[in-house]
Amino acid sequence: MWKTSSVPVSSDTEILPGKDIVHGTETVPGNETTYGTIPVNVPGAIPGEEAKLDEEAEHNEAEHNGEAEHNGEAEHNEETLPITEQPPQTSKFHLLIPANGPRLQLCRNIVSSTILGYPVPIFNGWEKTGKLDASVSHLAKVRNLMQYLDNLPPASDDDLVLIVDGYDVIFQLPADVLIQQYFNIIEVSNARIAAKYGLDSIESLSGENSPRQSILFGSDKVCWPGVEGRPACWAVPEDVGIPAGAFGPDRGIEGNMPRWLNSGTIMGPAADMREFFAATLQRIEATYKTQPKFRDSDQLYMADIWGEQEFWRSVDIHNHKFHDDVDPNTLAPTGKKDLVIPTKVHGQKTEFHIGMDYESGLFQTNAGYGRFVQHIAFNAATSNGTASALITKNVAESPDFEPYHIDMPANVISSLIYRLSAISDTIDADPKDIIKDMRLGTNLVTKNIYGLFHCAGNKSPLNHLWYQQWFQPYARPLLEAGAQSLKEKEEISDVLIDGRKWVVAHSFPITSREGINVAGAWADFDGRWLTWKELCKPFEDGIFGKE
Helix, strand or coil: CCEECCCCCCCCCCCCCCCCCEEEEEEECCCCCCCEEEEEHHHHHHHHCCCCCCHHHHHHHHHHCCCCCCCCCCCCCCCEEEECCCCCCEEEEEEEEEECCCCHHHHHHHHHHHHHCCCCEECCCCCCCCCCCCCCHHHHHHHHHHHHHCCCCCCCEEECCEEEECCEEEEECCCCHHHHHHHHHHHHHHHHHHHCCCCCHHHHHCCCCCCCCCCEEEEEEECCCCCCCCHHHHHCCCCCCCCCCCCCCCHHHHHCCCEEEEEEEEEEEEHHHHHHHHHHHHHHHHHHCCCCCCCCHHHHHHHHHHHHHHHHHHHHHHHHHHHCCCCCCCCCCCCCCCCCCCCCCCCEEEECEEEEECCCCCEECCCCHHEEEEEEEEECCCCCCCCCCEECCCCCCCCCCCCCEECCCCHHHHHHHHHHHCCCCCCCHHHHHHHHHHHEEEEECEECCCCECCCCCCCHHHHHHHHCCCHHHHHHHHHHHHHHHHHHEEECCCCCCEEEEEEECCCCCCCCCCHHEEECCEEEECCCCEEEEHHHHHHHHHHHHHC
């Protein structure tokens, strides 16, 4: 069992994220033990007064055992031994945001995350120069994140790390909901992989390159960068779990399935993320000079690693089913020119446990979604009182369309009520009534209320989107309540998720001021605290004002 005790941290304290002392908390081992009573059988013991032992037999037995016992009775003893009660594992949740300077959209990002109970973010690459300056090259993002992951101790390997772009992301659902949804998606994804092998469980597969999902990226409806022949474009799965035609008649990007990787949102275990980012850096170093174009795109290298993973998975599945060694070249699609067929040397690692959030359970991108993503109210009348939205618009233009319901999950309801209850003295309605009329961004095809919105590509929808957020009318008091709650406790949820207790990896310094001024972020390598005043004070009208 581990305890945390507060230690003062000044504004100029050097703090390395991931070390024993992390932004105002020091982790120390506890020694709490519970005890129970275990009956112990004692050789030669006589449990009752009426039982008598033959003296000679007793003497011989004592000699044989090397024990000298007195004649007569021996008490039946109970020896008290310690029983170690195993507490649930505690894991941390890290929020990393590549960012190099203050802007309005960055402040909207951290305001929404603070309201919703996410850890205080680390800004990776803050005011860095040279190869670490993300304004010069997107590859700085990879280098900065790798330095953070490398600083984490082995004890953090099972922690969850969430990485989101800094200037085009808005959070919508609370942290506990996102974590639970992550594990739901992972479970379903691994079951699909097992089914492709004809197995009941992914656990039946073992080895260095055994496939499984643990890292989830946001998905896109277009392969970008669209360099001809890349495995990231053609070798990735066609079956994404969404029925054919769900996005309507084929009319370009809108009708596409979300098959491709978007590097702006990533979530996964620290150890797997570290391994994947190391592989990405190696690929950058090995191929940067030979890339014909888009060589400064982090997404180019990440997607190529994923594309090759999927290609070698398909080879492995074929060999597993047919018990042979297929020529990889025969698995490439025919009729297409200039396809790059992956090659590998003996022992090369090709499995990095990468998967896509195809159904936008975590991350919703905007390119090609248009009419398929809307903010809807869950106030339709139902027989069982479930918070539900009735969808009457035929967004897919299906000839067989019938109206359908999308229900708000119970954990979403309870988590939102919890946050609204924290400001009950400043709102004039019952939180349950507010939720009935609350409009949440929802994917009408997959029927998922997404966790966050990533406005990749065209940024023009961002401003209007901010004023559509459910929390925007109460943003100031919710921010104050969220920041204060995070300052007072580390727990993300009162219930176990994946059998574990979840706490924030980083919180506020104990010297933070009250109100919204407590909000802020940590700059990465030097551990400097970035105050609300220097980050977001100039943008308050665009955060709390009206559209």
